[in-house]
Amino acid sequence: MATYDFVFDGLGLRNWCGSSGDDGGGMTSMAQLLAETSDEDVVASAWETPFPSMDALHEACPAFPQSRELTSGLEEGFLSIKDSLKVVVDPLTQPLSWALNEALWVMQVVPWFVMIPLLMLIAYAVSRQWKLVGLVAICFGFLGFVDYYSYTMQTLAIIFVCAITCVLLGVPIGIAMSRSDRVQRTMIPILDMLQTLPPFVYLIPLIFLFSVTEPKLYGIAIILYAIVPVIRLTDLGIRLVDPDVTEAADAFGMTKRQKLFNVEIPLALPNIMAGVNQTIMMSLAMVVIASLVSAPGLGVLVLRGIRSLELGVGLLSGLGIVLLAIILDRVTKAALARINVSQSR
Amino acid sequence: MKRIIIGAAFAALAAPTAALAQDQCGEVTITQMNWDSAAIVTAVSKFLMEQGYGCDVTAVPSDTTPAMTSLSENNEPDIVTELWVNSAGDAYQKLKADGKIEELTSVLDPGGVEGWWLPTYLVEAHPELATIQGVMDNPELVGGMFNNCPDGWGCRIVNDNLIRAFNLEDSGIEVFNHGSGETLATSMAAAYQSEEPWFGYYWGPTTPMGKFAMTSVDLGEYDEAVHAANQNADAADPKASSFPSAPVLTIVTKDFMGTHPDIADLMSKVTFKTDTMSQLLAWKEENNASNEEAAVYFLKGNPEVWGSWINEAATEKLSALLK
Numbered sequence: 001m002a003t004y005d006f007v008f009d010g011l012g013l014r015n016w017c018g019s020s021g022d023d024g025g026g027m028t029s030m031a032q033l034l035a036e037t038s039d040e041d042v043v044a045s046a047w048e049t050p051f052p053s054m055d056a057l058h059e060a061c062p063a064f065p066q067s068r069e070l071t072s073g074l075e076e077g078f079l080s081i082k083d084s085l086k087v088v089v090d091p092l093t094q095p096l097s098w099a100l101n102e103a104l105w106v107m108q109v110v111p112w113f114v115m116i117p118l119l120m121l122i123a124y125a126v127s128r129q130w131k132l133v134g135l136v137a138i139c140f141g142f143l144g145f146v147d148y149y150s151y152t153m154q155t156l157a158i159i160f161v162c163a164i165t166c167v168l169l170g171v172p173i174g175i176a177m178s179r180s181d182r183v184q185r186t187m188i189p190i191l192d193m194l195q196t197l198p199p200f201v202y203l204i205p206l207i208f209l210f211s212v213t214e215p216k217l218y219g220i221a222i223i224l225y226a227i228v229p230v231i232r233l234t235d236l237g238i239r240l241v242d243p244d245v246t247e248a249a250d251a252f253g254m255t256k257r258q259k260l261f262n263v264e265i266p267l268a269l270p271n272i273m274a275g276v277n278q279t280i281m282m283s284l285a286m287v288v289i290a291s292l293v294s295a296p297g298l299g300v301l302v303l304r305g306i307r308s309l310e311l312g313v314g315l316l317s318g319l320g321i322v323l324l325a326i327i328l329d330r331v332t333k334a335a336l337a338r339i340n341v342s343q344s345r
Numbered sequence: 346m347k348r349i350i351i352g353a354a355f356a357a358l359a360a361p362t363a364a365l366a367q368d369q370c371g372e373v374t375i376t377q378m379n380w381d382s383a384a385i386v387t388a389v390s391k392f393l394m395e396q397g398y399g400c401d402v403t404a405v406p407s408d409t410t411p412a413m414t415s416l417s418e419n420n421e422p423d424i425v426t427e428l429w430v431n432s433a434g435d436a437y438q439k440l441k442a443d444g445k446i447e448e449l450t451s452v453l454d455p456g457g458v459e460g461w462w463l464p465t466y467l468v469e470a471h472p473e474l475a476t477i478q479g480v481m482d483n484p485e486l487v488g489g490m491f492n493n494c495p496d497g498w499g500c501r502i503v504n505d506n507l508i509r510a511f512n513l514e515d516s517g518i519e520v521f522n523h524g525s526g527e528t529l530a531t532s533m534a535a536a537y538q539s540e541e542p543w544f545g546y547y548w549g550p551t552t553p554m555g556k557f558a559m560t561s562v563d564l565g566e567y568d569e570a571v572h573a574a575n576q577n578a579d580a581a582d583p584k585a586s587s588f589p590s591a592p593v594l595t596i597v598t599k600d601f602m603g604t605h606p607d608i609a610d611l612m613s614k615v616t617f618k619t620d621t622m623s624q625l626l627a628w629k630e631e632n633n634a635s636n637e638e639a640a641v642y643f644l645k646g647n648p649e650v651w652g653s654w655i656n657e658a659a660t661e662k663l664s665a666l667l668k
Contacts, residue, residue: 029637029638029641030388030392030637030638030640030641032641033392033641033644033645033666034396068633068634069633071633072633079538082538083539200527203528204527204531207528207531207532207535208531208534208535208538211532211535212521212523212528212531212532213490213521218524290524291524292524292525292527292528293524293525293528294521294522294523294524294528295524300496300524303495303496303497303524303525304496304497305497306410306497307410307495307496307497307498308410308497309410309413309414309436
């Protein structure tokens with residue numbers, strides 16, 4: 001007899017339950033089979049009382065749904081709303097696909113002798129440090145020398161698009177969070193979830209909505225993960241602005257908009273830039289996972305290396321990702337330092 | 346006094362565990378590969394070893410490549426089941442040559458099926474799609490895309506050679522290389538749900554193959570030499586050949602073979618018909634069951650099958666189920 005028979009008997013729900021004992025569709029669990037092998041009747045001690053879970057209640061009352069019905073219900077629910085969801089989400093995310101496709105195309109069409117100097121120029125413009133320009137040249141030179149140039153460019157293209165999207169979306173969200181405590185309270189659990197939810201949990205449903213062949217699939221994976229630091233640090237940066245300064249701004253009769261753009265954002269810029277730096281780093285960290293959903297680039301090589309035990313390929317492409325990380329980190333840090341210096345003047 | 350009571354309580358708690366782990370067999374490790382049919386094979390074997398032979402079995406979640414690496418580096422796990430030799434590569438051949446492992450049996454009979462598939466509803470609507478020539482003549486009917494294996498899989502190399510042999514890309518079919526097995530399966534499921542065209546590689550017995558009615562595209566005759574040549578990356582002159590049934594083996598380490606001859610004997614008999622396995626997987630999908638429940642379903646429904654695998658002592662122990 002099942003443990004929780006008394007619940008249904010006590011509530012007078014026995015008739016609703018139907019006859020007990022029939023186990024939905026002849027499903028037997030391993031525990032029941034084990035009980036059958038050892039001929040004796042298993043006497044459940046009080047110590048082994050099961051938690052009143054859906055399955056335990058189902059055992060007492062066949063009409064009570066099992067937990068597997070909950071999961072299959074969720075699945076069916078998703079599949080039935082999928083078509084209407086698609087109508088909304090598909091066009092909304094389409095620009096991401098275009099941006100990724102264009103960026104990949106540009107990065108691969110431009111020849112290396114134009115691309116590498118261009119990247120060095122960008123590094124100089126942002127950091128004003130010749131040391132960093134040299135580092136960029138050495139790293140890309142090395143990656144090109146070992147024939148990973150095109151993979152590196154693909155990875156770089158994906159990171160550029162995703163990081164820019166993250167900043168464009170993340171900074172306004174961060175500002176909204178700093179304006180209102182209520183927005184902050186609702187956003188923080190969402191941000192926590194984005195950072196911890198295993199990517200495949202939301203990527204597999206996304207394949208049903210779009211198609212695996214769309215670049216936006218891995219774009220969304222990277223953006224959802226990497227957008228968090230820029231939101232958090234924008235919020236923090238604006239909240240950390242000295243209240244005396246905002247009071248002074250009020251005293252000058254600044255409008256809210258003037259205060260935001262001329263006082264708060266400039267003062268919060270070091271924090272925002274630190275968030276941008278973290279966002280770039282995290283999108284780089286997602287490169288391998290994005291390759292699981294067909295993103296091109298160095299991640300593909302890492303996966304190939306570990307799948308077919310080509311340790312050399314795995315290590316070298318891993319090193320490539322590290323080199324990219326070092327370059328991007330140093331360049332954004334240098335930009336951050338320049339902002340700090342110009343502010344303390 | 347108090348100490349005695351606590352001691353007695355511990356003894357009472359420990360008793361059932363002690364009864365389970367009988368000393369004659371001891372600890373056994375067996376791989377549990379991360380796909381469904383392997384999980385069922387492992388669950389059935391685990392049940393038989395524990396209940397029939399009194400072993401203390403640990404199922405190690407694994408995958409083909411990690412299992413091979415672990416075998417060559419640590420001589421563990423003792424039993425590797427559902428090993429797809431074709432995708433295990435050189436590491437497996439080396440282990441075999443070194444004499445560290447022993448092949449027991451094909452755990453799937455006649456073996457795994459591989460191929461290029463189309464949803465059956467598509468072939469029924471357009472019978473000309475049954476052959477690769479028909480597919481290449483009508484690329485728009487199959488969605489203009491071939492869903493290829495992820496990089497690093499054994500099938501990827503064969504497929505890439507076959508694609509060149511058929512000149513598939515010239516016929517207007519784009520080759521899409523998936524990043525992982527999950528997206529490959531989901532793309533098939535998504536297409537099937539909305540009855541859209543889908544064309545790509547898959548293998549069985551697997552849950553998607555049990556769940557969706559798929560038809561294998563005729564790739565021509567199977568030619569052993571051609572298929573062997575196609576397994577090398579960038580084969581010089583790839584030719585067309587369909588897939589043979591893939592050998593799917595159970596192997597044990599040489600050491601384990603010596604210390605546990607009776608378990609090795611049991612595992613050398615554990616063989617599932619590929620059809621039985623497909624039906625099991627379909628049943629599992631239909632009833633939303635777990636792999637373990639599918640194993641129980643098999644054990645309950647086919648006592649005559651597994652009854653012939655076990656030795657006399659085990660038959661006696663499991664007599665309640667064999668009735």
